[in-house]
């Protein structure tokens with residue numbers, strides 16, 4: 321399968337400090353990938369570069385069948401291209417119902433929820449129900465988002481991203497603050513989502529990463545230190561020294 325995203329030789333310095341150092345990374349159209357690495361390894365900066373929030377000093381970020389450069393696109397354009405990002409803290413509208421949150425995500429332009437009130441048609445109601453079912457919230461449609469558990473809020477936000485039909489989903493530390501049962505449901509969800517799109521998960525929780533059962537990229541000092549199965553990278557002496565062995 322061809323690569324959906326191809327990042328090659330990117331570097332980014334902040335005040336002379338190389339947060340990203342000649343980093344290359346690629347992911348296929350339907351692939352689940354975990355990114356791990358110590359604090360300050362450059363994981364967030366990497367995602368900021370892919371989503372256009374931060375511009376690299378050097379390197380290329382190419383996207384899609386025609387390998388178009390993302391570097392000249394705005395954050396909004398990149399989101400419209402089909403790159404969705406889930407930040408660590410859920411940002412759902414707490415006073416609105418699950419159905420309303422999903423409906424707004426359908427209607428609004430990607431990345432912005434400017435249209436707060438509109439009447440949902442039949443087609444969009446069906447889509448909202450489908451999205452809720454996809455993220456395990458079919459029974460919660462009429463509850464206020466603020467009443468959901470932390471894990472359910474995270475799933476709702478994933479559902480809101482799915483409303484925009486992303487081809488690549490970037491998910492930052494989904495396991496944080498979740499119960500064991502929620503973590504298990506989340507790994508199942510992410511694995512299923514990655515059957516039809518690319519999903520990148522940044523995570524510190526190694527049990528969670530193990531359950532994802534996917535290729536792992538280890539970042540250190542802004543570069544790829546190791547890549548492969550979790551067992552493969554876990555046996556790497558450099559990885560043990562800088563990350564796992566601590």
Ligand SMILES: Nc1ncnc2c1ncn2[C@@H]1O[C@H](COP(=O)(O)OP(=O)(O)OP(=O)(O)O)[C@@H](O)[C@H]1O
Pocket residue numbers: 334335338339357358359360361362363364365366
């Ligand atoms: N805007 C910025 N200005 C200055 N330094 C920055 C900026 N953004 C990131 N850095 C630095 O770049 C390095 C990489 O940070 P980054 O947040 O990408 O790491 P990370 O792997 O996401 O870490 P964590 O696991 O703690 O979230 C850090 O040393 C950080 O202090």
